[in-house]
Amino acid sequence: MAKKKGILFCDYYDEWIEVYKVGAIAKITLDKYYNVAKQLREICPKLFISDFDRREYQRIINEYAKTHEKQTTTDFHHHVKACIKDLFHDGLVDKDPTYRVVIKGSEPKRTKKRKFLQKEELAKLLQSLDTSKVGFDWFVMLIAKTGMRYAEALAVTPNDFDWVNQTITINKTWDYKGNTGFSKTKTTSSVRTIKIDWQIVGQFKPLIKDFADEEPIFVNKLEDGTYQRQFNSTINNFLVAKCKAVGITEISLHALRHTHASVLLAEGVSIHTISARLGHADVSVTQETYAHILDELQKKDDQKMLSVLMQIA
Template sequence: MYTTTTNNTMLFCDYYKQWITVYKEGAIRPVTMSKYNMAHQWLEKLIPNLTIGELDRFSYQKLLNDYAMSHERQTTMDFHHHLKCAILDAVDEGLILRDPTRKAIIKGKTPRKKKPKYLNQYELHKLLDNLDLKSEVNLDWLILLIAKTGMRFSEALALTPKDFDLSRQMLSVSKTWDYKNHTGFLPTKNKSSIRKIPLDWQTVMQFAELVKRLPEDEPIFVNGKIYNSTINSVLARHCKEVDIPIISIHGLRHTHASLLLFAGVSIASVARRLGHSNITTTQKTYLHIIQELESKDIDLIMRALSNLN
């Protein structure tokens, strides 16, 4: 426990770094840890000389405002959340007299025009028809598999031939691949991400032929270092060639889920297939589609009720 007399003169950026080390290191995923470290870097840039004792509502709001000048509102909100936990701990320890984050106003730059997040069924057909599915493994096979399963990029990279249960038409997802730090296999995002995804017979036949001569326990799609930007470039090239919106590899996951929802698959089933920890995540992510489907449902309900006369 820190003491007010000796530590309220400590630089806040130093306190925050120490707080990350004590409370977060080893307890959160590396990708989340990198966000906390990035927040610390911004503190060193924006308030390098501010002590804990000087952190009040005015100085905290100015920090958020300065950060917001070069970031969108949602990014500023995330920055605020990454700092708030540490600040509340400092309040509990008596280093700060009052919560400076209370009633904080979140600002931000005007959001950039959003890229399309997913393709419609016609556009997806055009994309898949343009893939060059050779007899040997290439990144086009990875694009096909993510489009057909809705897997996360890191999950798809971690797949080995052993994960395919071709006789039962199932694909097991139980790990991810660290494509950012290149350390190999990692656990899944959460327990719900460990799942079995049913495959259509056509995909089963295609991958049965592709993986039959590959080592059982080695990643199918990893040959040296692989980057998110590489697969996005390949995907963008295909999108341009067939004149459809350019989406990211994660956009294929959104495309998969969207097509299932429009086909009438329940939210619960889509959530399980995607490996979401709860249905709420699926509802929030695909709210716009759900609202569109609800509008169609109202028309169906009215038609059904009018036929009762």
């Protein structure tokens, strides 16, 4: 154990990626881990595991935050924390160095649009969709109702649906950048089976009854056996046009995933249930991503609590 503590954290992080991430996650996500490893080499090249504590970790975050926006710094923190969590559980550090870390970073240079729709706006969007045939409208509908990622939704096949138990299993993605077909999920925790509502069962099931069981529903197969190349900008432009048409906030497809989680949170669904539904690696990721909504809900809970206590007196 002491021997392990005597190695550089950068070396350990590189080894950790090879052991735990290579072959287990999608290439696009793996590249993010490699980029983080490169950043660590620049920020803390001589930091030994034996010297790793909360102060050292805060210094790493502070240094990274000097040249990055706060949200980017948060993403960097998540990628490093995943490794440190294993360090802690393996007994290589006595205490969690990431505990109560302060995420810094510059504010966005441009004011960003709200990243999700309100419940009423979502209802308007869904009511405007043409669900009579399989196409972009149903693609948007499924993401709005399940919170799937873009690449996950592209990879959905008829066999992924369990119509009797009202579920869909998400266990793969579609490599839309390399156009090489099915690929691994973002992380192992992204593999999940989630509930779907009766609208999907009643309306979508008959539309795909003649589709090939193992073929992607939303990716066209060409005559030569290859698949038509997919661009997320195409579906994003479609979604923006739909939003404009019904007079609601213009959002991206990824923001529709945020909308799904935000609406469920606001309606009282537990953070743990939503985290599992989204396929997050850890509930803390969900908590940090939707901190603004959780703060609002806590204020409402405070009012409820005070009201209950007043009734007891």
